[in-house]
Amino acid sequence: MTNGTKFCPYCGERMDISARYCPKCGTHVQAYAPPPAQQYQPAPPPQPQYAWEGYRRESRPDAAIVLSIVAGVLILINGLLVAIGGAFLLVFFIPIGIPLVILGLVFGLAVLLGAIKLSQSPGDHITWGAIILVFSLLSIVIGGGFVVGMILGLIGGILALVWND
Ligand SMILES: [Zn+2]
Incomplete structure (x- = not known):
């Protein structure tokens, strides 16, 4: 026919x-x-109904995402170790353990969340890049994810910010 x-x-x-x-x-x-x-x-x-979405999903700031995930994990581990150290400090010296525990968790999880959100919605790379950058920088007060984590997070955050979709 x-x-x-x-x-x-x-x-x-x-x-x-x-x-x-x-x-x-x-x-x-x-x-x-x-x-x-x-x-x-x-x-x-x-x-092409979802052309805009498709376009956004075509490319992701992969390097920024990977670096930020590694940074977040390192900051989290460093934070937990500091917290354990802080627990000793709490017993033997001064009660700085609790805030350190909270800071370590907040900074590490914030960087991880930024990386995950960045992979989910690369279109908002400015927002998540800024979050990764800021919390990576702040993590220095609890050891900066053995410093390496903070540096990776700074690079990841900058890559996310300047990423051109
Ligand atoms: Zn005829």
Whole structure:
């Protein structure tokens, strides 16, 4: 079944859409519009409905995401070790353990969250890049993820910020 057909308005003969004369009765058919019911309707071209989303998902700041995940994990581990140290401090010296525990968790998790959100919605790379950058920087007060974590987080955050989608 082809759509490229029309019908002779006189005898009803089916013919190719480009035919100028009815092959059956010889009527000059080009001037006549084909019957509406049989009108050739080209299918609309497929609409790229999610073109914008697709475009966004095409590329991700992968380097920034990976660096930030590593940074977040290092900051978290460093934070936990500091917290353990802080627990000793709490017992033997001064009660700085609790704030350090909270800071370590907050900074490490914030950097991790930034990395995860960055991979989920790269379009908001400015927001998540800034969060990764700021919390990586702040992590210095609890050891900066053995310093390496903080540096990776700074690089990851900057890469996320300048990432061009
Ligand atoms: Zn005809």
